[in-house]
Amino acid sequence: MRWRTLLLPFLLLLAGCKQDMADQPRYNPLEASKQFADGMSARTPVAGSVARDADLAATPEKFPYPLTMALLLRGQQRFDIFCSPCHGRTGDGHGMVVQRGFPAPPTYHQDALRRAPDRHFYDVITNGYGAMYSYAARVPANDRWAIVAYIRALQYSRYAPADALSETLRTKLDAEAAR
Template sequence: MTRRAPWLLLPLALAGCRLEMTQQRRMDTYEPTAVWPDGTTARPIPAGTVARGALDRARALEEPPAVTPALLARGQQRFAVNCVPCHGAAGDGDGMIVRRGFPPPPSFHTQRLRSAPARHVVDVITDGYGVMYSYAARVAPADRWAIAAYVRALQLSRHAVLAEAPDAAEHLPP
């Protein structure tokens, strides 16, 4: 019996230790303290620290994906959710927000934006431009490319030349 007594008391000792650890005094983020030389509990982010997922997001923005019907459909859906309120359904810059008095964004059909690369649209979605704020937190990188592809499709549809269109008879099933 005497050899078992220490083993029976061990769980009680550990329970007391756990209680002390969970009820330690904590410091709030900007609370003054003498622990650190700068006098605050807020610690600077170490150099070279990368936010979780930041490298994957950066890789997704490096190269545009292949334009497929699925990508255009996704772009159309994301455009309707994020862009139509200001840019309008056709990309003319006449959305509902503009009709309520907000400054109009440029039309996607201007020569300047038609000649801009798709990367420009992705960068504007990411960083914002003029009065447009960044949508980086609202639109995933892959969806930014999808929106850019859809914007390019809007531009091409408005400025298509009939002579460049393929003959419809070539694409009909026999």
């Protein structure tokens, strides 16, 4: 009688150990399937689905932060890391990868990009454009805006209006032009 009381829990435990839970049916990537009408096991995402790491915050149209020297320095640092290999340290489109034979990106100093809104640069960093891939996963949103501020500083450094300069700088500029 005693061995029967020990055997009953052992049999119940053994009945619960089916291999079905370990060997669940699944498909290997891109394996054919008879389950779906198109014969594919890989399913396309539902229309309107959002990636789990997507930034759903509204993106402002204008620059959202006050321009400070700290922001510009952060933008310069991030620009030198992420942008200068292609765009060059001055934004002229002659970075190191271009010197190695890759196609040159546009210069930031062309009229079309000087007139482009700040949001354009932010969107290009976020989503990519042409041969440039997205940096959304590599550069946080606040650093993207810092890079935009630095790009504007690069543009302004070449195309600052002369009447915005101090009298001393205008004198130096006139002396350089006279040479």
